[in-house]
Amino acid sequence: MDNLPAEILKTHDSLQTFTSENVRNDVMYAFVTECLVLDRDMDVFLETVSRSFISEFCRSWGYERREGERCIYIHQPRRDSPEKRFELFIDRLGTDIIAHCTMSDWSAHSSVAKRFEVPSEILKWDQEARERYLEYARRGTQTVHHARGMIVGCAGAGKTTLLKRLLGCSHEEIQNVTSTEGLEVHEEIFEIRNGKLKAMKEDNENKKEETLDGIKKLSFFDFGGQCAYYACHQIYLTRRAFYIVVVDASKKMEEEVDTKVCDQSGSVFHGWTYGEYFVFWIKSIHTYCGKENEGDPKPVVLIVASHWEKETRQYENEDTFMECLQKQFPVTSNLSQYVVEDNCYFVQFPVLLNDLQERLVKIASDERWSEIIPKEWAYFEIEINQTKHLYRVLNVLKLATKIPENPNQQNTEDKLRSTKDMLRYYHDAGKVLYFNEEGLEKSVIMDVQWFIDAFKHIITDKLHLKGIDASKQEWNEYYETGHLQEGLLVEIWKNKDDILHKQLKDKDPNYKMKTGLYLKDQRYLLHHKELLLKIMQRLGLLAIRKPSYYVPCMNRKEMEEGIPALINETKSKSSVLIYHFTFLPYFLFFRLVVACMQEEGWNVLISRDTPCLYKNVALFSSDGYNIVLSVTAASIQLQIFQSEEGNDLDKTKTFNIQDRIEGVLNDITGTFHRKIAFVRGFKCQKEEKQTIAMDIE
Incomplete structure (x- = not known):
């Protein structure tokens, strides 16, 4: 040495x-x-x-x-x-x-x-948060086993009927099933006991405290098939679930969906066939939940052919049905991996669903649904079930006082930090809605179904429109442009509060709340109006534009004829920058528009006293430049121009706008359960459909 x-x-x-x-x-x-x-x-x-x-x-x-x-x-x-x-x-x-x-x-x-x-x-999570998680886990852990199934498919396919049959509902109950509005959350409606699927009473208000350790539970999300509701569906597609795609076997794949079943008029889904809806759902599952890295589990997708009775089905046998589904995909596509014999089930009424039930037991029993969480968090599962029907929203600071005592948490700040970490986990798990961000960090929505219903009421499909007292002009403006006036919003939610008010009075004759005083009761929508709207904006479902709101999924307005000519005749304009996606979830564009409406210094362009917001195009102005965002089946496009002639576009300004758009796109796709990549390129002026790929984000 x-x-x-x-x-x-x-x-x-x-x-x-x-x-x-x-x-x-x-x-x-x-x-x-x-x-x-x-x-x-x-x-x-x-x-x-x-x-x-x-x-x-x-x-x-x-x-x-x-x-x-x-x-x-x-x-x-x-x-x-x-x-x-x-x-x-x-x-x-x-x-x-x-x-x-x-x-x-x-x-x-x-x-x-x-x-x-x-x-x-x-x-x-960030490293500091993961270090805190380890501290919680070292104080004791508990295993939770919670499988979640998502039932999806075109409107009228029989999704709700399938769930009712699995629950063992009576023939009369099944016959009275109506089309699902929006999304129905059925938390822990099954348990796996002795290798059997056991339906539980769906009444969590009076659910007694019980240990969660070792109990295998199964929940279902029933997705409404009407295209008006798809905006909120994208939020809940997750790799934490398995999927049941219900296909109506009484319809041919090339048959256009009946507008009586699903009102597509003016929407991007106009004229879609049953086959196109099937491909849409398979693509959505693959995009949001498919394997991202080697070793990731492949999403479990079951295909259920409903209406398989011989007198109603359009297919000779099971093989011809599966062949028809396979043909819906391009030859080069890998989506056909989800259409395999072992995962297809053919349902007739009233034949029992034994095979499907056995498969569900096997899926729900898989260890992939088991997770180890800190024991001090486990109490919150019970807290959710016991309080969500009485208190739709809880104060986070108040909730922190309920966390089990621990000598390592010396002060309120420690408890609050632990509570926020816990809420972040349960938010990711889909149990609550919580954002630890300025303006939202003080409250947690305990009842996810209640929140979904609040948005569902806003985007009420005309087929379900009942009892809303508003002028025809207000409604038509909203239904065509997505611009929702404050008065109409209040009327929509007040209508639902009135219904709840009547139910409470019928249930309890001593209920003293009078009409018009809903703000004093925590169960009413109007009591939480500001919080609901803020979270909807955070999720990209709507934009707050006092004294009105913009709901992009409701916009059916075509772009004005003069706008393309205005852009084409302008000499100071950029090339068209294209962000191409292998599969573009259309509602990503809606979220992009909502995010841009919140950008500081960005304003929606006004033409003839009307906002330039259309069903597939949005125009903004910023620092003297005009910004055009548009969407096609597989791409989002960006172009920048200025009205003043004689001035070239400043490269620094245009690059700043481009960087901001790409930053927003990355932020949005970063919230998905799987990273969604896009290719960036330019549209060639001589050939509209051609793009020059630049790089991959």
């Missing part, structure tokens, strides 16, 4: 150490990169080196290191066992990997979530 250069080692009290941390890092990095040549060398290194060294220097293969950071990437070169080395890396770090910086590599999440049964959403 005496022969080593002085600048590498130093001696203090007979103890030799490196002269600095930088020198230590250089020596260790050189050792690893120069000496660990063979695969076996790396394996021995991981097995023998200290845990602290692994934590300090080792990273997963997809980790993006910071500038100047030196790290060792754990790669998997052997095809016969591609995950073995990374599994060793996980085992050496143990649960500490949850708070490790390598979790910024999303491709590592699946392995870690599976290994420790930690909710995958928590791995996407």
